[in-house]
Amino acid sequence: TRVLLTGGTGFIAAHVLDLLLEQGYSVVTTVRSEAKARTVKDAHPNVSKDKLDFAIVEDIAQEGAFNEAVKADPPFEIVIHTSSPFHFNVTDVKKDLLDPAVVGTTGLLKAVKQSAPTVKRVVITSSFAAIIHPGKGTRPGYTYSEKDWDPITEEEAIQNPSNGYRASKTFAEKASWDFVESEKPNFTIATCNPPLVLGPIVHYLRDLDSLNTSNQRIRDILLGKAREEIAPTGTFLWTDVRDLALAHVRAAERPEAAGKRFFITAGYFSNKEIANIIRDSFPDLASKLPTEDTKGGDYPEEGVYSFDNSQTKEVLGVRFRTLKESIVDTVKSLQAVGA
Numbered sequence: 001t002r003v004l005l006t007g008g009t010g011f012i013a014a015h016v017l018d019l020l021l022e023q024g025y026s027v028v029t030t031v032r033s034e035a036k037a038r039t040v041k042d043a044h045p046n047v048s049k050d051k052l053d054f055a056i057v058e059d060i061a062q063e064g065a066f067n068e069a070v071k072a073d074p075p076f077e078i079v080i081h082t083s084s085p086f087h088f089n090v091t092d093v094k095k096d097l098l099d100p101a102v103v104g105t106t107g108l109l110k111a112v113k114q115s116a117p118t119v120k121r122v123v124i125t126s127s128f129a130a131i132i133h134p135g136k137g138t139r140p141g142y143t144y145s146e147k148d149w150d151p152i153t154e155e156e157a158i159q160n161p162s163n164g165y166r167a168s169k170t171f172a173e174k175a176s177w178d179f180v181e182s183e184k185p186n187f188t189i190a191t192c193n194p195p196l197v198l199g200p201i202v203h204y205l206r207d208l209d210s211l212n213t214s215n216q217r218i219r220d221i222l223l224g225k226a227r228e229e230i231a232p233t234g235t236f237l238w239t240d241v242r243d244l245a246l247a248h249v250r251a252a253e254r255p256e257a258a259g260k261r262f263f264i265t266a267g268y269f270s271n272k273e274i275a276n277i278i279r280d281s282f283p284d285l286a287s288k289l290p291t292e293d294t295k296g297g298d299y300p301e302e303g304v305y306s307f308d309n310s311q312t313k314e315v316l317g318v319r320f321r322t323l324k325e326s327i328v329d330t331v332k333s334l335q336a337v338g339a
C-alpha cells in the first residue's frame with residue numbers, strides 16, 4: 001500500500017514514517033527542499049526508492065501546493081497530513097500560522113479529490129488545541145472529549161501567537177470536516193487530536209535551538225533553566241509520540257475510524273513531575289535540576305479538567321506509555337544531540 005505523508009522532517013512525522021516503513025508500506029513524504037529530502041534519506045540508508053521517496057512542497061500555504069505531490073505511480077491509497085507550523089515565533093499570525101494550516105489542509109483535500117481517486121482515507125493531525133476552551137480556565141469537574149470544539153474566533157486568532165496556533169488547528173480541522181460534508185469525496189477522513197506530545201527525537205536536528213516546540217520544556221530543564229523556578233505547565237495532558245504515531249497508522253487502516261476525531265491522550269503531567277522523573281532517573285544531572293522544593297510547575301490548587309480517551313483505546317487499540325518511560329527516552333535522545 002502506498003502512503004503520502006506530509007512534512008516528513010517533523011518530530012511527529014518522523015515516527016509515523018518509521019512505523020510505516022517498519023510495517024512494509026511504500027511511502028512518499030513531502031519535504032520543503034532537496035536538501036531536506038537528503039537528510040531524511042540519509043537517515044534510512046537501507047530503504048529502497050520504491051519504499052521511501054520524496055516530493056518537494058516548499059510552502060503548504062500556497063494554493064495548489066500539493067497538486068503534483070498527490071499524483072504517484074503506483075498511486076496512493078492513504079494520505080497522512082502532519083505538516084503545519086507549530087511554534088510561537090511569528091510576526092504575522094495569518095501568514096505564518098493560519099494560512100499554512102488552513103490553506104495547506106484544504107488544498108491537500110482538494111488535490112486528493114481532484115487527482116488521487118484511489119485514496120480511501122486521509123488522516124489529519126489536529127490537536128487538543130482544537131478541543132480545549134481556555135476561556136473556561138482549568139475547568140475542574142469538566143471532561144473534555146471529541147465532542148468539544150475550541151470556540152476561538154477570527155478576531156481572537158490574530159491577537160497573539162498562542163491564540164493564532166490554537167485557531168490554526170481549529171480552523172484547519174473544521175475546514176476538513178466541512179470539506180467532506182460539502183464535497184462528498186471518495187475518501188473518508190479521521191483526525192488525530194493529541195495534547196502536548198513528548199518523546200524521543202528521531203528526526204534530523206540541526207542543533208538544540210531548533211528542537212520542536214513540545215519537547216523544549218524537557219530540554220530547558222536539562223539545561224538548568226528550571227533550577228530557580230519551574231515554568232508553568234500550561235496544558236496538563238500529554239501523549240507519547242510513538243503511541244501517537246501508532247494511532248495515526250491505525251486511524252489510516254481501520255474502517256471503523258472513518259469520520260472520527262480521536263482525542264489521543266495518555267494522561268496528566270506537570271512540569272514538576274517531569275523534573276522529578278529526570279532527577280530520579282538521571283542522578284548525575286542533579287546539580288542542574290530543580291529540587292523537590294523548587295517552586296512552580298505544579299498542578300493548580302483548584303484542580304484541572306478531566307479527559308475521555310476511550311474512543312482512542314476502543315477504536316484504535318492504542319495502549320499508552322507511562323510518563324516516566326517517555327521522559328527517560330526523551331532525555332536520552334536529547335543527550336545524544338548534545339543536551
Ligand code: NDP
Nearest residue numbers: 007009010011012059060083084085100127196197212214
Ligand atoms: P514540527 O515543527 O517538528 O513539524 C512541523 C512540520 O510541518 C515540519 O515538517 C515542517 O517543515 C512542516 N511545515 C510547517 N510549516 C510549513 C509550511 N509553511 N510549508 C511546508 N511545510 C511546513 O512539529 P510537530 O511534529 O510537533 O507537529 C506536527 C503536527 O502535529 C502539526 O500539525 C502540529 O500542529 C501537530 N501537533 C503537535 C503537538 C505537539 O505537542 N508536538 C500537539 C498537537 C498537535 P520544516 O521542518 O521543513 O519547517
